[in-house]
Structures are given as C-alpha cells and as structure tokens.
Amino acid sequence: DTEVTQTPKHLVMGMTNKKSLKCEQHMGHRAMYWYKQKAKKPPELMFVYSYEKLSINESVPSRFSPECPNSSLLNLHLHALQPEDSALYLCASSPQREEQFFGPGTRLTVL
C-alpha cells in the first residue's frame, strides 16, 4: 500500500463546531506532516510528527490540535475556527529526510 488517505474530502463547519481531520498511511513511514494550503499559494507546514512525537509546531494557533495515536494515523482536531482558516489541508508522510507522500487533502470551509 503506497497511499496516504485523508478523510473527509470536504468539510463545512461553523465557527463553534468541533471536527477532526484524519490521515492514514501503511508504508511504515515514521514522519508525518500537516500542511495548510490557500488558493494559488504553496503548502505551508503546520506540524511534524516524528516517531509519533510532535517535533515541529510552526506556531500554529491552538484552535488546531494535532494527534498521532499510532505510527499509521494522524489526526487534526479543529475547534472554534475562523473563516480565514478555510483552506486545503494536506497530510503527508515520509521515511524521514526523503520524499514526502501526500494525501489528496481535505477541503475545509469555515462559515
């Protein structure tokens, strides 16, 4: 299995909602990433997990809360988001310092 899967594909939520984005890979990669991408911009790194531990947090607001329950799963918990948080959220995994494998993304709209 050489895929990174992400659910849901699309998510619409209100500013008071709590939701979660999920990411899964079965390639045995020990590094996993969350990126945020606005239209016509490059992906921006949010979080990096290495061996299931948070190793990088790019000063992301606390309304985004990552979680890595095991080596195959990565979640991003969302709470009290703002309309400007609407974006494509991409998950990726890699065997450490090599190429990253990306999921198809979750298109998030915050109303």
Place this chain on the structure above:
Amino acid sequence: SQQGEEDPQALSIQEGENATMNCSYKTSINNLQWYRQNSGRGLVHLILIRSNEREKHSGRLRVTLDTSKKSSSLLITASRAADTASYFCAPYGGATNKLIFGTGTLLAVQP
C-alpha cells in the same frame, strides 16, 4: 529563508515543446525536491536531487542543481496536456531540516 523562489510564476506552451522552470534558494541544503500538483489535489513527488549531485533524469524530467549559485532547474521535455499543473521546488535541509515549498510555477500545456 530556506524557501525556494520559482521563475517563471506562470508558463504557457504548446504540446510537444519543452518547459523549463527555475528555483533559487538562500540556505545550504541536504537535497532539493520537485513536486507537481494538479488543481486542488495533493502533491506528487517528481524527483529528488542531493546536494552532491549536479544532474538527474527521470523519464521526461531533467533536474540540475548548482549549489554554488543556490539554484535548480526542472526541464520537462516533449510536454503533454497532462503535464498541466503547478510545479513546486522544495529545498530540504539547513538548520531546521524542514521541507519548505517554493512559490510555484503554473504550467499550462495547450493541446
């Protein structure tokens, strides 16, 4: 910063022509990677070139790296309509070992 700057921002060519995209960066790197993104989808890794390599080929792709000039180029030969996408360079290494995507080149291949 480690982020790459790409040139041109947009490129329109006819099918069968070659497309060249350039990337410049500012810090030392371990490797430099190129990715493709079709509209609104996840990124696909194309090629990785290490800091001690000068040129690398993969199918119709040719990547060069000049660490003295801190620049790289991606050449796509005999382009096809299916090559229409955004292309990002991603210098990897430096102090943080994070993958930071460049500004991207939007390539349109006209049939």
